[in-house]
Amino acid sequence: MKRKLITLLIAVVALCGASVANAQFRWGSIAGVNVNTLKFKQDILTIGDAVGASAGINGEMMFPGIGFGIDIGLRYEMLGATLNLGDYPMWESQGYASKERINVHNIQIPFNLKFKYTRMQGFEDYLAPIVFGGPVFNIQAGHTKCDAIKFSGGDLGLTAGIGAEIFKRWQLTASYTWGMTYTMKAKVLTDYSARNRTWDIRVAYYF
Template identity: 25%
Template sequence: MKKILLTLLLALPFCMVAKAQDFRVGITGGYNLSSPSGYKSQSGFHVGVKGELGLPIVTKGLYMDFGLMLSSHGWKSPGYYYDGNYNPSAGEKPDKPSSGYTSDNKCTPYYLNIPIHIGYKFPVGRNVSLFINAGPYFNIGLFGKAKETITPDKGTATTKEMVGNVFSDKMLNRFDWGLGFRAGTEIARHIQLSIGYDWGMKNINKSGVDNKNRTFVASCAYMF
């Protein structure tokens, strides 16, 4: 998979030179809602640059969409401990525990996100077009932390760092890949608004627990 990614990245500049008149770049950013399988959702963001390469030689409206972005993902794992027992739902506490505390684990990894999609764009008005695109994405882990906040039934909450770098400390796999799609609208050939979803295909957890990235995204881009 890494060889495929490298080949695609090396091929992009040659495509741009060959069809420079059909190539444009832009800036993009937006909201992530990550919900890896087995954990609760966590909000994040993405920001970076993107490119579009028109493919009119195939058919009008067809294009390649790709990007290079910093993207934050993650999850939350709350629980409630009482009398030496664990309840996976922090909201379901026993009636009269003799002692207990809430534990809120939070992991926030940051990736270099590289989507490479094929899409189709069609006009619906004078200055408005609709588009859809889909294809693979590749994530390269950069950095991230894992923290735990403990709140006793009677006392003050304390937060401690569990992992300094979720990738270097052998917690998460550094490389991730999956499939994604986007749908949206383009206004006046410059402003793009879109929503989409990414399905991770690789287990990101090194401990053996099966966790795959699942991410809803909402983006805004300005194309030059």
């Protein structure tokens, strides 16, 4: 029994190694725009959406024949929101305006599982639909100065998206990211923290 188990494990490792060896890997550049808002634990503060941007590099590793692959990347993304601090006495008394724009500059590392449908009798050379999803790690490299807010230094999100590959080089995608951990919190309130909610549209070109 033990010998059969060892044989099975060796076969699985060999198959995984063969899949990785046959995987098609390529790099590309990526850029896009986003619309972000903040979701606080309680609806005390009114929030306005803000438009940001992103740019960086992306890597794609696809396994031939099954349509599945992995996306990894390294990019800069600016996420923002408008906090209406001046509408509330606790912040208005400290001199904050009714609309305070907050920007957070992130170094972003996504790790997505991807499925690309390529069994379309050659039409996939022109257009191939894709879906993807996975975690994204944000490291805060900078932010707007606001003494009312304490920033976390980084956060974790979960992304789901769809898109299409065009002429095997271009990829146009749209995605939504739910913040899973807090990105900032108010200093004057206990445990009043916010998570990102982000729509992204991106264009990538693979070499």
